[in-house]
Amino acid sequence: MPAPVKYDDPVSAPEMATTPPAAPAPGPWQALYEQHSRYVYYLALRTVGDPALAEDITHDVFLKAYRHLDQFRGQSGLRTWLYRITINHCQNVQRAWQKRNIISTGDPQALDAVAANTDSPLRVLEIKELGQRIQKTLEALPDEYRLLLLLVADENLSYQEIATLTEQSSDAVRGKLHRARRAFVLEFQKNS
């Protein structure tokens, strides 16, 4: 697994160039961006809950990836690597925000104690407000549950990759996901 790229890593100063820096060819980076940006943006948006901030994060993640591509060893998928950068970046943003604001996230134990029927389908009548309802639901969950749900929703990620990204075992991921789903359904029904 490549060493995680910390967002607050110092970025080396650009080398002195006598000629203007050449831009990367548009084709490959565009392909890379088009393939992964939807997922990076979505993870950022639903993690921080602010479209403008999610926009900044997505931009910074791809810029960071460009600068640190030499750290990508290919041992994990590129999507996983981009997610690692995104998660670090979101955590830094949230930490900075929490310093200025006192917030309380959901209590996992309290949520676990309440039974929710996760077998029945999640019914949605008001599609127009669905995004807001999902956001509100996710914000009521503990950070870890929110992250696990967002990652497992990406079909390209295996449980092992999610475990690596969240620094725990696959079994722990499975157990927590079970509780996270239950907590989500409970909150989602509350917000209907």
Next chain:
Amino acid sequence: MNPDTPKQRLQHRQLEEQTAEQQQTTGQQAGLAFDSVEELLRYDNLQTAPPPAIAERLRISLEQEPKPKRSWWHRLFGK
């Protein structure tokens, strides 16, 4: 009773507009059912496209970056 009085024409038009609005709203509110949280989130993801402005900002930012010693896309795509 004359159905073509201005008042009745107005009422008729209002009724038509109201019906059209209701039909539109019904279409927007077509119910969906998701078998799992993941399915719901995938649907949400599909509805949530990144704003095009990000790609443009990124393009400008990348233009200002120094050229990597080895083309990153060659490394990435094995060319």
